[in-house]
Amino acid sequence: MTPSARIAAVIALVADVDATPRRPADATANDFFRGRRYIGSGDRRAVAERAWGVLRQRLRLNWHLQQVGLPLEPRHLVMAHLVLAEGWTLDGVDQGYAGGRFNPPPLDPGERRAVAALAGRQLASSDMPEAIRLNLPDWALEPFRIRFGTELAAEAEAMDSAAPLDLRANLLRTTREGAAAALAAEGIPTEVTPWSPWGLRMPDRRPILASKAFADGLVEIQDEGSQLIALLTGAKPGMRVADYCAGAAGKTLAVAATMGNKGRIVACDVSNTRLEGAVKRLRRAGVDNAERHLLEPGDRWVKRRAGQFDRVLVDAPCTGTGTWRRNPDARLRTTPRDVRELADKQREILDTTAPLVGKGGRLIYATCSLLPEENVAQVDNFLVRHPEFETVPFLQAWQEATDSPPPPVEGNWMQLSPHRHGTDGFFAAVLQRRA
Numbered sequence: 563m564t565p566s567a568r569i570a571a572v573i574a575l576v577a578d579v580d581a582t583p584r585r586p587a588d589a590t591a592n593d594f595f596r597g598r599r600y601i602g603s604g605d606r607r608a609v610a611e612r613a614w615g616v617l618r619q620r621l622r623l624n625w626h627l628q629q630v631g632l633p634l635e636p637r638h639l640v641m642a643h644l645v646l647a648e649g650w651t652l653d654g655v656d657q658g659y660a661g662g663r664f665n666p667p668p669l670d671p672g673e674r675r676a677v678a679a680l681a682g683r684q685l686a687s688s689d690m691p692e693a694i695r696l697n698l699p700d701w702a703l704e705p706f707r708i709r710f711g712t713e714l715a716a717e718a719e720a721m722d723s724a725a726p727l728d729l730r731a732n733l734l735r736t737t738r739e740g741a742a743a744a745l746a747a748e749g750i751p752t753e754v755t756p757w758s759p760w761g762l763r764m765p766d767r768r769p770i771l772a773s774k775a776f777a778d779g780l781v782e783i784q785d786e787g788s789q790l791i792a793l794l795t796g797a798k799p800g801m802r803v804a805d806y807c808a809g810a811a812g813k814t815l816a817v818a819a820t821m822g823n824k825g826r827i828v829a830c831d832v833s834n835t836r837l838e839g840a841v842k843r844l845r846r847a848g849v850d851n852a853e854r855h856l857l858e859p860g861d862r863w864v865k866r867r868a869g870q871f872d873r874v875l876v877d878a879p880c881t882g883t884g885t886w887r888r889n890p891d892a893r894l895r896t897t898p899r900d901v902r903e904l905a906d907k908q909r910e911i912l913d914t915t916a917p918l919v920g921k922g923g924r925l926i927y928a929t930c931s932l933l934p935e936e937n938v939a940q941v942d943n944f945l946v947r948h949p950e951f952e953t954v955p956f957l958q959a960w961q962e963a964t965d966s967p968p969p970p971v972e973g974n975w976m977q978l979s980p981h982r983h984g985t986d987g988f989f990a991a992v993l994q995r996r997a
């Protein structure tokens with residue numbers, strides 16, 4: 563593809579994302595490239611990366627476009643991105659918007675004036691309202707300030723960068739060193755992650771899904787923060803464990819490995835599609851102590867299993883505000899109404915699952931959210947409604963689970979964030995049913 567054709571593809575992809583605002587951008591991007599098989603892998607990566615840059619910086623780009631009087635359209639967003647985020651000059655943009663069959667139409671005089679005015683400006687400008695300068699939607703500013711205090715700007719900046727790709731070595735098949743060596747032999751370098759005893763980080767993007775190490779179940783893709791949640795459940799061989807919001811079993815796999823395939827783990831979810839996605843992964847990882855259960859309306863599964871579990875992991879549906887560096891479009895899709903609805907759902911799931919926990923057993927509540935309403939407040943309210951549970955402080959739960967040094971965390975809950983820990987934003991609380 564020529565540089566101009568790439569720009570045209572970015573504009574088309576951003577337009578597709580805009581046409582389905584409630585749909586995650588990566589699903590739209592998959593469809594976009596599936597319908598354009600002629601775009602080779604190098605071009606695909608370049609187009610997706612730039613489109614992601616536009617989506618990630620959209621709040622700021624919109625502000626700049628308003629300042630120079632251009633409508634907030636994909637064509638202009640990409641123009642502003644080239645200038646403000648990639649440092650293109652007016653001449654460069656002029657050549658990029660080359661006109662012709664496969665290229666964006668040439669700049670008109672108004673656009674040319676606007677691009678000239680943008681050149682030399684800062685993407686994050688001190689004239690911007692604070693939320694836009696921090697690249698946060700208005701509604702998120704106060705909850706994020708409560709969460710991060712004086713670290714707000716540093717955390718917001720960390721959420722602006724692309725996330726690394728983390729892997730978890732599957733201890734059912736190998737050791738972390740063994741997995742790293744197998745990957746290195748295939749030309750895929752990795753580094754150990756700072757906190758997870760199973761974690762490997764890829765310094766650059768390599769096609770991990772096509773590797774033999776992946777096909778052989780030596781590694782899974784999993785953010786280090788997710789690995790730490792699985793670790794914090796403290797599941798041991800022989801225990802009975804429920805992973806109540808298991809999705810496609812990301813954490814089930816990690817927990818099963820800590821159980822050494824001994825005992826029983828049930829992966830539950832309301833989504834059959836997600837649970838189906840678990841089948842192949844469980845097989846590849848060599849997990850044979852797991853079963854799946856689809857939760858349906860009127861299901862008596864929970865009632866029949868009251869008090870039967872040593873560990874119940876609730877990896878609750880949430881806003882995903884902790885994954886904004888991975889899903890840059892999500893910060894624009896999420897609304898305060900979503901936050902309220904999800905908080906209600908989390909409360910309901912917690913009340914449903916509490917009876918599953920046996921005496922002395924533990925309920926582990928986790929989200930990939932940074933919002934106090936879904937995290938600290940949710941757990942505080944749960945403990946008021948359920949005095950039969952008590953808090954297991956983070957450090958105690960950690961030290962019971964592993965000899966590895968803990969990540970720096972204050973207080974009772976494990977709260978992880980991109981700037982401080984290099985992980986996505988996560989929250990986890992360990993709650994124990996009194997004996």
Ligand SMILES: C[S@@+](CC[C@H](N)C(=O)[O-])C[C@H]1O[C@@H](n2cnc3c(N)ncnc32)[C@H](O)[C@@H]1O
Pocket residue numbers: 788806807808809810811812813814830831832833836857877878879880911
């Ligand atoms: C954060 S995701 C889980 C991710 C998964 N644990 C992992 O590590 O890959 C939340 C999951 O909760 C499920 N869910 C939503 N409502 C639920 C409910 N009422 N009961 C159980 N699961 C629910 C969703 O289908 C989704 O798969």
